[in-house]
Amino acid sequence: MSNNHDAIVIGAGVVGVSIAFHLAERGVKPLILERRQVAFGATGASSGLVRMHYDLELESHLAWVSFQYFRNWRERVGGECGFTRTGFLYIDSADHAGKLRLNVEMHQRLGIPSLVITGADVNRLAPSFRTEDVGIAAYEPESGYADATLTANSFLAAARERGAVFMQDCEVTGLQTAGGKVAGVRTTRGDFSAPVVVNAAGAWAAMISEMAGVKIPLGTWTHDVAHLRRPAAVGEHPTVIDNSLKMYFRPDSGGLTLVALEDDSRIGEPADADLGYVAKDFVARAVDRICMRIPAMEQGSLHSSHVGRDSLTPDQRAIIGPAGPQGFYLVTGFSGTGFKLSPAVGRCVAELILDGKSSTVDISGFDPTRFERGEHLKGEHDYGVIWRNLGEG
Numbered sequence: 001m002s003n004n005h006d007a008i009v010i011g012a013g014v015v016g017v018s019i020a021f022h023l024a025e026r027g028v029k030p031l032i033l034e035r036r037q038v039a040f041g042a043t044g045a046s047s048g049l050v051r052m053h054y055d056l057e058l059e060s061h062l063a064w065v066s067f068q069y070f071r072n073w074r075e076r077v078g079g080e081c082g083f084t085r086t087g088f089l090y091i092d093s094a095d096h097a098g099k100l101r102l103n104v105e106m107h108q109r110l111g112i113p114s115l116v117i118t119g120a121d122v123n124r125l126a127p128s129f130r131t132e133d134v135g136i137a138a139y140e141p142e143s144g145y146a147d148a149t150l151t152a153n154s155f156l157a158a159a160r161e162r163g164a165v166f167m168q169d170c171e172v173t174g175l176q177t178a179g180g181k182v183a184g185v186r187t188t189r190g191d192f193s194a195p196v197v198v199n200a201a202g203a204w205a206a207m208i209s210e211m212a213g214v215k216i217p218l219g220t221w222t223h224d225v226a227h228l229r230r231p232a233a234v235g236e237h238p239t240v241i242d243n244s245l246k247m248y249f250r251p252d253s254g255g256l257t258l259v260a261l262e263d264d265s266r267i268g269e270p271a272d273a274d275l276g277y278v279a280k281d282f283v284a285r286a287v288d289r290i291c292m293r294i295p296a297m298e299q300g301s302l303h304s305s306h307v308g309r310d311s312l313t314p315d316q317r318a319i320i321g322p323a324g325p326q327g328f329y330l331v332t333g334f335s336g337t338g339f340k341l342s343p344a345v346g347r348c349v350a351e352l353i354l355d356g357k358s359s360t361v362d363i364s365g366f367d368p369t370r371f372e373r374g375e376h377l378k379g380e381h382d383y384g385v386i387w388r389n390l391g392e393g
C-alpha cells in the first residue's frame with residue numbers, strides 16, 4: 001500500500017466514515033485510520049434515534065438532509081442502516097408550548113413532516129402512555145431509529161468500493177506539518193502523508209488537535225442505556241424524547257424498549273476510562289422514569305444495559321471547520337446527538353474540503369473558534385441544553 005494519500009480521516013466512527021464516503025464519491029481516495037475497529041467509540045453504543053426535532057435550525061436542516069439517506073439507504077449508500085420507522089414524539093410541558101410551536105413551524109418551513117399535537121392525541125398514538133401531564137407534543141410520523149454500527153459499516157464498505165483505504169488497529173500518534181501546512185500523520189503502523197487530515201476522533205479528538213497545536217474546549221459525556229423487556233400489555237410504541245420527564249425511549253427489536261435519561265450522564269471522564277458498567281442505581285432510575293410515562297412497564301424486566309461515551313462541547317453542539325495548519329479539519333464534539341446528523345455532516349465536510357465551503361447546508365456556524373469569542377450556539381426558540389444536571393466524572 002502506498003504511503004501517500006489524497007486525504008487522511010482519523011477515526012472510523014460514523015462521522016469519519018461518512019466523510020470518507022463522501023470524499024470517495026467525489027473521486028478523492030482517503031485513507032481512514034482507526035486505532036481499534038469501525039464503530040469502536042460512541043457510534044457502537046449509540047441509541048440511534050433518527051428525528052429532526054431540534055431548536056436550532058442548522059441541526060434540524062442537517063437532520064432532514066440526513067433523513068433522506070436513512071429513508072433510501074440502499075439506493076443512496078448501499079448495504080443496510082437498519083432504519084425503522086416508528087413515528088417520533090417530542091413531549092413537553094405546557095411551559096414550552098410557545099417555543100415548541102415556533103420550532104415546529106421552522107421544521108415545516110424546512111419541509112420536515114412534523115405537527116403540533118395535544119396530550120389526547122399522544123394518547124391515541126400510544127394508548128399505553130399516561131398523558132395527563134403532557135402539555136404539548138410534536139409528532140414526526142416518518143421518524144424512528146437506525147442501527148449506528150450497521151450505518152457505519154455500510155458507509156465504510158461503500159467508501160472502500162469507491163477507492164478509500166481502511167486501516168484498523170492503527171493509532172495516530174503525531175501530525176506532520178511543513179511550511180504551515182499539514183503533511184501527514186505518524187501512527188503505530190508507520191507514517192502516512194496527505195495534504196488533508198480530518199480529525200474525526202470523537203471523544204479522543206482533543207488529543208489529536210493538540211498534535212496540531214490546536215486547543216479545543218472538548219470534554220467527554222458518558223451515558224448509560226437500559227434495554228427493558230416490554231410486557232404484552234404495552235405493545236409497540238413510538239420513539240420518544242420526553243422533555244417533561246427528562247428521558248428518551250424507543251422500541252427495539254425482540255420486544256424490547258431502550259431507555260436513557262437526560263439528567264443522568266457524567267461529564268469529564270477520561271476518554272479512555274473503563275466503560276464496564278452503568279452507574280449504580282441507573283437501572284432503578286430508568287425503570288422508575290419509564291413507568292411514570294408507561295405504567296404497564298412495571299410488569300417488564302431488565303434485558304441488558306450498556307455505557308457509551310461521546311465528545312461534549314460547552315454549548316453541546318459540534319465543532320466543524322478548519323483549524324491550525326492548512327489542510328487540518330476538526331469534525332467532532334457531537335455531544336450525544338451526532339448519529340442522525342452524520343450523513344449530511346459527511347457530505348458538507350467533503351464540500352468544505354473540496355470546494356472551500358459547504359453548499360448542501362451552510363455549516364460555518366459550527367466554527368471551532370466560536371468559543372474563543374465567547375459565542376455559544378443556541379436554538380432560535382431555545383429549550384436549554386439537552387443534557388442537564390450532569391454529574392462530574
Ligand SMILES: Cc1cc2nc3c(=O)[nH]c(=O)nc-3n(C[C@H](O)[C@H](O)[C@H](O)COP(=O)(O)OP(=O)(O)OC[C@H]3O[C@@H](n4cnc5c(N)ncnc54)[C@H](O)[C@@H]3O)c2cc1C
Pocket residue numbers: 010011012013014015016033034035036037038039040041042043044045046047048049050148170171172173200201202203204205208223224225307308309310331332333334335336337338339340341
Ligand atoms: C450511549 C449513546 C447514545 C447515543 N444516542 C444517540 C442517538 O440516539 N441519536 C444520535 O443522533 N446520536 C446519539 N449519540 C451520539 C452519536 O452516537 C455520536 O455523536 C456519534 O456516534 C459520534 O461519532 P464520531 O464518529 O464523531 O465518534 P466515535 O464513534 O467515537 O468515533 C471516533 C473514532 O476515533 C477513533 N480514534 C480515537 N483516537 C484515535 C487515534 N489516535 N487514531 C486513530 N483512531 C482514533 C476511535 O477509536 C473511534 O472509533 C449517542 C451516543 C452515545 C454514546
